[in-house]
Amino acid sequence: MSTNKSKKSQHMLTTGNTGASTTSKKSHGATKSKYGASVRGTQYGSSRVTVLSSASKTRSLANAPDAGKPAKPPVQIFDESGNDVTPLPLYLIDPTLVKQNKSNLLGDSSGGTPTDLMSQTSIYNTGTVTASAFGGGPFTRSVFSQSYDTAGESMAEPEDTDQSHEPTSAWGEIRRKHEDVKEDLNEGDLEKIVDLQLTETETIWLLDMPGICVSLETDEAATVQKKNEAYKELVKNKQGNDSYAERGMNTFNEPQKCKLVQTSKIGYTEMGVNANTWDMFDTFELLDKANKVRSEDDDEEGTISRPGSPKEGEVEKVDEGTDTGPGGAVVREKSAASVRVDSRATFASSFAGSESVVASRETGVSSMPTSESSQIDENVILQSEKFKSDLFIMERVINLNTYQAKQALYRGFNIIKDIDDTTVVPPQQLVQDMGPNFDRLWSYTCKGTQGRNVSCLSWNKSNPDLIAVGYGQFEFSNQKEGLVMCWSLKNPEFPERVYTCKEGVTAADFSKVNPSLLAVGLYDGGVAVYNVRQTSDEPILDNFLAPGKNTAPVWQLKWIEKERGTGDETAEVLVSISTDGRVCQWSIRKGFESYDLMRLKKIPTRMGGKKEKKGEAFISRHAGGLCFDFNPHDSNIYLAGTEDGHIHKCSCSYNEQFLESYFGHTGPVYKIKWSPFAPDVFLSCSADWSIRLWHQDKVRPILNFFSSTKPVYDIAWSPNSSTVFASVNEGSVEVWDLNTSTLDPIIIMEPSSGARQTSVSFSKNSDCLLVGDSEGQLTVLQLRSMAPPPSRDKQMDSLLKIINTSLSSQLQNQSASEPTQPEREETHLEDDLPPDTDQNQS
Amino acid sequence: MSEVEETIKRIQSHKGVSGIIIVNADGIPIRTTLDNSTTVQYSGLIHQLAAKAKSTVRDLDPQNDLTFLRIRSKKHEIMVAPDNEYLLIVIQNPNAV
Numbered sequence: 001m002s003t004n005k006s007k008k009s010q011h012m013l014t015t016g017n018t019g020a021s022t023t024s025k026k027s028h029g030a031t032k033s034k035y036g037a038s039v040r041g042t043q044y045g046s047s048r049v050t051v052l053s054s055a056s057k058t059r060s061l062a063n064a065p066d067a068g069k070p071a072k073p074p075v076q077i078f079d080e081s082g083n084d085v086t087p088l089p090l091y092l093i094d095p096t097l098v099k100q101n102k103s104n105l106l107g108d109s110s111g112g113t114p115t116d117l118m119s120q121t122s123i124y125n126t127g128t129v130t131a132s133a134f135g136g137g138p139f140t141r142s143v144f145s146q147s148y149d150t151a152g153e154s155m156a157e158p159e160d161t162d163q164s165h166e167p168t169s170a171w172g173e174i175r176r177k178h179e180d181v182k183e184d185l186n187e188g189d190l191e192k193i194v195d196l197q198l199t200e201t202e203t204i205w206l207l208d209m210p211g212i213c214v215s216l217e218t219d220e221a222a223t224v225q226k227k228n229e230a231y232k233e234l235v236k237n238k239q240g241n242d243s244y245a246e247r248g249m250n251t252f253n254e255p256q257k258c259k260l261v262q263t264s265k266i267g268y269t270e271m272g273v274n275a276n277t278w279d280m281f282d283t284f285e286l287l288d289k290a291n292k293v294r295s296e297d298d299d300e301e302g303t304i305s306r307p308g309s310p311k312e313g314e315v316e317k318v319d320e321g322t323d324t325g326p327g328g329a330v331v332r333e334k335s336a337a338s339v340r341v342d343s344r345a346t347f348a349s350s351f352a353g354s355e356s357v358v359a360s361r362e363t364g365v366s367s368m369p370t371s372e373s374s375q376i377d378e379n380v381i382l383q384s385e386k387f388k389s390d391l392f393i394m395e396r397v398i399n400l401n402t403y404q405a406k407q408a409l410y411r412g413f414n415i416i417k418d419i420d421d422t423t424v425v426p427p428q429q430l431v432q433d434m435g436p437n438f439d440r441l442w443s444y445t446c447k448g449t450q451g452r453n454v455s456c457l458s459w460n461k462s463n464p465d466l467i468a469v470g471y472g473q474f475e476f477s478n479q480k481e482g483l484v485m486c487w488s489l490k491n492p493e494f495p496e497r498v499y500t501c502k503e504g505v506t507a508a509d510f511s512k513v514n515p516s517l518l519a520v521g522l523y524d525g526g527v528a529v530y531n532v533r534q535t536s537d538e539p540i541l542d543n544f545l546a547p548g549k550n551t552a553p554v555w556q557l558k559w560i561e562k563e564r565g566t567g568d569e570t571a572e573v574l575v576s577i578s579t580d581g582r583v584c585q586w587s588i589r590k591g592f593e594s595y596d597l598m599r600l601k602k603i604p605t606r607m608g609g610k611k612e613k614k615g616e617a618f619i620s621r622h623a624g625g626l627c628f629d630f631n632p633h634d635s636n637i638y639l640a641g642t643e644d645g646h647i648h649k650c651s652c653s654y655n656e657q658f659l660e661s662y663f664g665h666t667g668p669v670y671k672i673k674w675s676p677f678a679p680d681v682f683l684s685c686s687a688d689w690s691i692r693l694w695h696q697d698k699v700r701p702i703l704n705f706f707s708s709t710k711p712v713y714d715i716a717w718s719p720n721s722s723t724v725f726a727s728v729n730e731g732s733v734e735v736w737d738l739n740t741s742t743l744d745p746i747i748i749m750e751p752s753s754g755a756r757q758t759s760v761s762f763s764k765n766s767d768c769l770l771v772g773d774s775e776g777q778l779t780v781l782q783l784r785s786m787a788p789p790p791s792r793d794k795q796m797d798s799l800l801k802i803i804n805t806s807l808s809s810q811l812q813n814q815s816a817s818e819p820t821q822p823e824r825e826e827t828h829l830e831d832d833l834p835p836d837t838d839q840n841q842s
Numbered sequence: 843m844s845e846v847e848e849t850i851k852r853i854q855s856h857k858g859v860s861g862i863i864i865v866n867a868d869g870i871p872i873r874t875t876l877d878n879s880t881t882v883q884y885s886g887l888i889h890q891l892a893a894k895a896k897s898t899v900r901d902l903d904p905q906n907d908l909t910f911l912r913i914r915s916k917k918h919e920i921m922v923a924p925d926n927e928y929l930l931i932v933i934q935n936p937n938a939v
Contacts, residue, residue, distance in 0.1 A: 278900030378872040381864070381928045382846055390923040390930050391849045393910065395856075397921055401936040402857050494852055 396490050403492055406441040409782055410489065410766050436735070436746050436785045441768065443779040444469070444487045446494055452483060454772025456508045457761040462515035464765040465489035466496070468532075469778055472504025472523055474758070479504050484520050486532055487778065497532055499539075507557040513572040521554030525578055527586060541588060548586075548594025552579035555626045562635055562652070575630070575638075581622025583640060583650070598650050600625050600642055629672045633679050641669030647684060649696065664692050664701040671715050677722035677795040681803065687711035691727055691736075695803060702803050702810075707734055707745055714759045716769075721789030722799040726769055728757035733771050737787060738802045746786075753777065858938035860918065865889060865929040872928075884920075888931055892924040 079085045214224045238244050381387055400407065444467075452471035460466035471483040482505035485495035499520075507521030518530045520539070526549060528539035543549050554576045561572050574586040575597065583598040600623045623642040631637040636652045637659070645665035648658040667688030675681040680696045689709055692701035710730035718724035723738040727745075734745035751757065755773035762769055769781045790798045854862055854875055861876035869889040874881040896908040911922040923930040 276897055276901055278897070278904040281900075281904035378864075378866070381866060381872065384927065386925055387928060387930070388846060388849075390925065391846060391853070394921060394923050394930060394932055395849060395853055397910070397912075398853060398856050398859060398932060398934055401919065401934055404936075493856065 395494075399491050399493060403442060406780075407489065409439070410441055410763075410768055410780065412766060436737075436783065436787070438733075438747060438749050438769070438781040439784050441780040441782055442492045443777045444492055444495070445777045448483065448498065449485065449776030452480070452776040453756075453774040454759050454776065454778055455504070455506050457759050457770060457772060457778075458508045458510050458518070459761065459764055460486075460510045460515055461512045464763070467761075467770065467778075468508050468510060468518050469772060470505035470508040470520060471776065472506050474506075479523060482506075482520075482522060484508060484518070484530070486518075492780075497535060499530055499537055501528065504553075506553050506555055507576070509557045509559055509574075511559040511572060512561065513559070517559075519557050519559065519574050521557040521576055521578075523553045525550035525552055525554055525580070527554060527557065527574065527576055529574075529588065543586065543594070546594060548584060548596070550576060550578035550580055550582060550584060552624065554578045556628055558628070558630065560630050560635055575628070577625040577628045577640060579624035579626070579643070581624055583625060583628060583638075585652075596655060597652055598640065598655050600640060600648065602644065624668075626668055627671050629674050629682065631679070632674055632676065639672050639674070639682060641665075641672045641684060641686075643668040645669060645686060645688070647672060647694070660696070660699070662694055662699055662701075664694070664704075665690065667711070670711070670713055673715055673717055673725075675722065675799065676717055676719060678799045679796075681799060683715055683717065683725060685712035685715045685727060689729070691715060693803070703738075703742055703806050705736065705742070705745075707748070708732065713757065716760050716762050718762050718789075719764060720767065721786070722795035723802060724786070724789070726760050726762065728760040728771060730756045733757055733760065733769070733781070735769070735783065739787065739790075739798065742802065742806065747783075749781070751779070853932060856934070858935045860933045860935060862933075863929075863931040865931065867927050876933075884931060884933075885929070888920065888922055889929060892922055892929060896924060 212224075214220050449471060453473050454469055455472045455474065456470040458468045458470075460468065466486055466488050468484060468486050471485070473479055482501040482503055484497075484499040484501065484505055486497040487495045501520065501522055503526065504523040505520055506523055509519050511517040511519065516531055516533045517540075518532050520528045520530060522528065526542060526544045528542035528544075530539045534540075556577050558575050559572050560575050571587070571589075574588070575583065576586065577583045581600040582596055583600065585595045585597050587593050587595070602623045623644050623646070626641050626643060628638050628640040631639075637649060638652070639647055639649050641647050645663070645667055647662040647665070647669060649660035649662070651659055665684065665686040665688055667686045669684050669686045672682055672684045675683065681702075682694050682696065683691060684694065684701075685691045689706060689711060691705040691707075691712055693703040693705070694701050705727075707727075708729050708731065712727050712729040715725055715727045718726065721737070724735065726733065726735045728734070732748050732750040734749075735747040736745045740746050751771075751773065753773065753775060755775040755777070757771055757773045759772040760769060763780075767783045767786070769783060770778055771781060772778045789795070850862060850873075853859060861874065861880075863871050863876065863881055863884055864873040865871050865885045865888070869885055871881045871885045876884070891913075892908070892911055895911055899906050899908045908924055911924060913920040913922075918933055918935040921932045921934065
């Protein structure tokens with residue numbers, strides 16, 4: 001009978017209640033628990049459980065009919081006086097409560113209610129219960145937790161009271177409450193969805209037994225040791241002891257569910273990169289630069305570059321199976337660097353170093369893009385500065401290939417014959433036998449110069465390979481627009497600079513102080529100054545509108561360094577001479593100011609032996625000036641040659657009077673040149689077919705050179721030898737050496753082109769002669785087999801010696817022809833003549 | 843722009859010059875005066891050679907860089923001006939009459 005059972009359990013309970021906790025529960029039969037005093041409660045818990053597990057539903061239900069009255073304890077104890085002193089249970093069983101409790105408990109709650117409550121209270125009172133080793137059925141733990149909860153809620157009120165009757169009454173009340181609640185539920189709320197909120201409770205400490213360490217020397221040490229020993233004994237005895245049984249517990253095995261996700265296909269790309277030493281160097285350079293830029297600029301710039309870089313960094317961070325260890329490490333480092341910096345540059349540089357396989361793959365890919373992008377590419381490349389400079393260099397290199405031999409000759413190097421040159425050179429006669437001669441190296445000419453007359457030449461003062469050539473017609477008819485071209489030795493095919501002017505160019509000169517300034521004189525009298533650093537056609541200065549402009553063609557221009565009044569600094573001024581008879585000085589300080597140095601006045605000619613012509617009717621008071629030259633030693637003195645054939649020595653201090661006049665030429669004087677070695681000697685050439693050598697103290701020429709019947713357009717002293725000079729007349733180029741002969745030039749060359757030779761100049765850094773002609777060709781001729789020049793200190797003397805000899809011979813002639821005038825001319829030249837020269841015997 | 847064009851024309855008409863090729867960074871010729879197959883051949887091979895030469899120069903000293911490359915052979919001379927963005931190739935026979 002169920003009631004019996006319950007009574008039995010009650011009995012058990014009561015006995016258990018009185019204290020003997022170590023009694024085993026026969027009812028259960030299976031579990032035997034031996035616990036310490038503190039764990040009394042568990043027994044009850046377990047016993048209750050066992051009761052529950054064994055109890056079937058029927059039994060529990062059977063308990064229901066007992067509702068209504070509190071169950072009386074089967075055992076009744078009467079004392080001597082017959083009082084009923086049976087100790088009452090802590091609480092009276094109420095079947096309704098059982099039912100309710102059933103709802104609370106997982107399993108059957110039937111007979112376990114008294115024990116249930118007891119256990120609960122005891123549990124509650126003790127407060128600490130071990131959760132382990134219940135030895136109950138499978139529902140132990142959950143039941144226990146449930147029971148705790150119920151204990152918690154049902155014992156809410158009487159928690160401070162002892163085990164007394166009060167709880168029972170309270171229980172009764174509560175029981176009723178529960179009943180109400182239950183009925184409500186039953187009436188149709190079963191379908192309702194109830195939201196349960198599961199919250200985690202606080203951590204409940206069921207048992208906390210921290211280990212205690214005790215020093216061996218204390219008093220407690222002995223007790224502790226004894227306890228430890230006892231425990232050890234216990235543990236030993238545990239094995240195979242009937243009092244102990246091992247029970248296993250199983251957690252819930254959740255059924256497992258497999259879930260698979262498929263991603264889209266992961267694409268792999270392999271990228272191979274070779275990182276060389278210089279590649280790393282480049283990366284670091286870029287990093288440095290980027291850091292500098294970042295430190296200078298805003299942060300925004302840095303962030304803007306970052307979105308781009310991680311993408312590229314990802315591209316590079318691909319596993320490379322082919323890389324060796326160090327290579328791989330380097331790549332990783334590089335890719336790490338690239339993440340920080342916009343790695344486009346490194347990518348490009350790494351590309352350059354990558355395998356050809358990758359290169360071909362890339363080309364395969366990039367040949368696909370539209371032609372548009374390639375065009376854009378092309379334009380970008382073609383217009384880049386670097387490309388222009390590369391083209392420039394390439395052109396020079398090509399020219400070098402063609403002209404290498406000639407250019408080497410120009411420089412005076414020995415030529416090594418090209419080993420692959422298969423052309424057969426016919427045996428030439430020994431050069432030495434031929435005497436001094438020319439070797440035509442090359443000629444500066446291009447399409448733009450065809451048909452133009454070379455009117456002037458000027459070497460650049462700082463770059464001796466650069467020459468400026470002015471193209472303009474001499475005669476009034478046939479005027480074209482003028483050109484100025486700057487040619488360089490390194491490119492004989494095309495000029496470095498081309499400037500067009502509206503009028504023919506008649507004079508040009510490079511400045512010494514500012515080597516990039518080129519002054520150009522025009523046929524209409526204008527003077528323009530160009531800066532050869534720029535390629536634009538516009539002059540940086542011109543005097544076309546200036547009031548002091550020359551009204552006639554400017555035939556000569558020179559930059560002169562004049563000493564200023566203070567004498568400290570030398571300012572450079574431009575001096576021009578033109579047919580309007582004025583010698584003008586232009587200063588470029590502010591604008592273009594002019595200042596007339598001299599007005600060339602016509603003076604009646606004074607020919608020796610003839611009467612002066614007075615009363616000559618002059619058309620104009622001014623004589624047209626054609627050329628001038630400043631004394632290299634004294635920048636105040638200059639010579640001017642006029643159309644009349646007179647040469648005047650002038651000074652910058654006097655602008656009205658000539659210091660001296662020299663008569664000799666019978667035609668317009670085209671050029672005057674001071675000798676670079678002898679300070680008082682100068683040379684002049686004119687249209688009267690002659691070249692004359694003068695000394696500044698003598699009004700008459702010392703030597704006259706007649707070599708042809710053509711006007712002589714230009715003369716030039718050789719910079720290396722004091723007795724050598726070159727001249728060009730209409731038909732030929734001549735080189736004179738006074739040491740060798742004063743009557744004939746040592747070299748005469750008639751060019752085959754038939755053009756008139758118009759200008760000549762010696763090259764400064766080479767023994768070459770540049771000759772310009774009326775067809776626009778500027779030919780470079782190398783002088784060969786010239787007599788060796790005299791040594792430096794003898795240069796002047798050799799020239800003077802010649803002069804003296806010639807003077808003496810002149811005098812001798814004169815004295816021979818006119819014995820009555822022996823002392824007409826002063827023949828002693830008051831220079832520091834060396835003692836071994838011939839003295840005049842007069 | 844026209845300046846560049848003029849210079850290219852001048853180079854092309856210089857004595858002995860057989861052709862001029864401009865190659866971009868990918869090895870694709872963008873301007874050439876030779877026929878297609880020759881151009882492609884030249885550009886591919888020279889591109890690799892220039893890259894190798896540049897790599898050599900820079901490996902020896904990373905602060906150095908290749909500025910010009912000339913290959914002289916029996917028949918002609920190939921002149922290469924390399925750059926990061928492009929390659930300028932000119933083939934010239936200096937002994938041509």
